[in-house]
Amino acid sequence: MIETIFYILFLSQILLFSVYFPNKIYQRMRYVITHYPCNQYPKLYPQPIENYHRFHGNYRLANWLIAAAGLVTLTLSIVFNNKGEFIEPQVLVWLFFMVQFMPVMIIELSEFSQFKMMRTADRSSVRSATLSPRSLVNFIAVKWLCVALITLLIAIVYSFYLEDFIISIEGSAVFAAGILLSVNAFFSGLIYWNLYGKKLNPHQTEADRQKVITVAIKSLVFISISASIFLMVTLSIKEYQLHSLAPLAMTIYLQVIALFSLGNSIGSIKVDEINFDLYKEESLL
Amino acid sequence: MVLLKRRNIFMEIFIDIDNPLPQFSQLIEQIKLAVQQKQIKPGDPLPSIRQLANDLGLNNKTVAKAYRLLERDSVIQAKGYRGSYIHPDAEKNCTVNLNDLVEEKLTDVIGMLRNTGATDSEIRIAFTKVMNSDRKRGS
Numbered sequence: 001m002i003e004t005i006f007y008i009l010f011l012s013q014i015l016l017f018s019v020y021f022p023n024k025i026y027q028r029m030r031y032v033i034t035h036y037p038c039n040q041y042p043k044l045y046p047q048p049i050e051n052y053h054r055f056h057g058n059y060r061l062a063n064w065l066i067a068a069a070g071l072v073t074l075t076l077s078i079v080f081n082n083k084g085e086f087i088e089p090q091v092l093v094w095l096f097f098m099v100q101f102m103p104v105m106i107i108e109l110s111e112f113s114q115f116k117m118m119r120t121a122d123r124s125s126v127r128s129a130t131l132s133p134r135s136l137v138n139f140i141a142v143k144w145l146c147v148a149l150i151t152l153l154i155a156i157v158y159s160f161y162l163e164d165f166i167i168s169i170e171g172s173a174v175f176a177a178g179i180l181l182s183v184n185a186f187f188s189g190l191i192y193w194n195l196y197g198k199k200l201n202p203h204q205t206e207a208d209r210q211k212v213i214t215v216a217i218k219s220l221v222f223i224s225i226s227a228s229i230f231l232m233v234t235l236s237i238k239e240y241q242l243h244s245l246a247p248l249a250m251t252i253y254l255q256v257i258a259l260f261s262l263g264n265s266i267g268s269i270k271v272d273e274i275n276f277d278l279y280k281e282e283s284l285l
Numbered sequence: 286m287v288l289l290k291r292r293n294i295f296m297e298i299f300i301d302i303d304n305p306l307p308q309f310s311q312l313i314e315q316i317k318l319a320v321q322q323k324q325i326k327p328g329d330p331l332p333s334i335r336q337l338a339n340d341l342g343l344n345n346k347t348v349a350k351a352y353r354l355l356e357r358d359s360v361i362q363a364k365g366y367r368g369s370y371i372h373p374d375a376e377k378n379c380t381v382n383l384n385d386l387v388e389e390k391l392t393d394v395i396g397m398l399r400n401t402g403a404t405d406s407e408i409r410i411a412f413t414k415v416m417n418s419d420r421k422r423g424s
Contacts, residue, residue, distance in 0.1 A: 125303035129340035131296040131316070131325060133332040133368060198339045206297065 002244050007078060009251045010093060014070035016255055017100040021262045022063035025107065028271050029056050036276045043203055044279040046117035055110065062103050070096060089247035097254045104262070115200040122202045130206045134195050139214045140221055148184075148221050151228035155180060158232050162239050176231055183227055187220045203278040215268045222260040226253060296324050300341050308343055312351035317360060317379040320371060327376070331361060331369040358383060 033052055038045045045052065073096060077089070087095075136145070159173040160166075167174065194216045199209070230253040237246050298315040300308055319325045331352075332340070338348040352369055355361040359378040361369045372378060398408050 126299050126301050127341045127343075128297050128299045129332070129337055131298060131319060131331060133330045134336060196333070196336045196339060198342065 002248065006089065006247050006251070007074060009248060009255070010070075010074055010077075013093070013097070013100075013251050013255055013258075014067055014074065017097070017258050018063050018067035018070060021258065021266070022060065022103065024266050025262075026056060026060050026063075028266070029059075031271055032276075036279065041276060041279040042281050043118065043121070044276065046114065046121045059103055059107070066100055066103070069099070090250040093247055093250045093254065112200070115202075119200075119202050124202075127202075128206075132206075134210075134213070136191065136195065136217070139195075139210075139217045144218075144221050144225075148224045148228075151225050152180060152184060155228040155231045159235055162235055172235075176235065180228060180231055184224055187224050191217050191220055205275050205278065208274055211269055211273075215265050218268075219261045219264050222264070223257055226256050226260065300343070309347050309351040309354070312337075312348065313354055316351075316355060320360060320375045320379045323376075325371055327371050327373045329371045331371065333368055 029052075032044075033049075033056070036044060038049045073092070077092070156177045159176040163171050163173045194213050201209075204212075230249065233249045233253075234246070237243065237249060296319060298312070298319070300311050300315075302308065304311060306314075316325075316331075325331075331337075334345055334348045334352060337343075338345045341348070352361065352363070356363055356369070358381060359372050360375045362372045363369050395408060399405075403411075
């Protein structure tokens, strides 16, 4: 029964991360290139247009191949009834997730590269900024920050509770707390960078930038909450010998991350609400 | 070129890096103009030096200098870690231009000194001497 649920959830992970979301992203990319073409919006395309077509095609192909590999892996797991003889199911889920995440990473890196090229190509000597200060609480409700902090503290306390509050370098509690604190420190750095870092896209309006910052901050805070809860679940599974639930927990957690990050981004930032007029050749300030 | 636009709800300023007017001067001008046009009001917070510098792609020191001079002219108030805010008397103080005052006073003094028969060269040497001695006293 648990195995069946796991296979269904793993299938869901394959479809969500390698079919559904990539398809949405691909449609957005094609929508932009179709409705805001290079000859009318030259500032949006610092590279030759063929590069974008090729990138879109490669992105779609890569995701299809990963989805196919996922289905093959799933089929083999079912056929050979993998219970950890070849590879632990939760490790398999995690490794496959890493592969699924690669196209997302490539998109993120290409975005940095795109913005850099836009900055280089930007001939305008005029730079703009808002006189409104940006503060964390402008972008996310205080209650969610409190929830993130509280779940983090509960997760750390729970991990030490399972070891009878014995603080030992060799114990897993210190390791777990260290990982969780490091992850949250990293997220805090990302949030700070989003709020106060350099403007990457030279043509982006303040309104669009605020939308992007809101999505980024909310994603990071919700992922932090998920990570804390996942840690408690993982430690409980280990403590109460519920190893058969480990793969389920892993795939559910990864799908939750996908929903909070990609899902939130795609759902919150509608392409037709972005101001593309600034990418025209003679855009007026 | 002084540009000031309200786009949607965001009070935006624009800096022209090719403008011969120094960047910190452009910043000062635009913030003062925003106050005079009531685009920002006394008590309104301003972005941090880091935020404004990163948004405009300027050095932190340029923005810091603009903020320092605005604070000197009582157009803004620095409240430590809480950041900078528009001064309660900013509207009145925006019209005071210290550079104009310096030029006006210097014109009077130089005119007076020329009337006494001092040459321009003597005036320049004396001016430099006074400036340097004041600087040494200050340090």
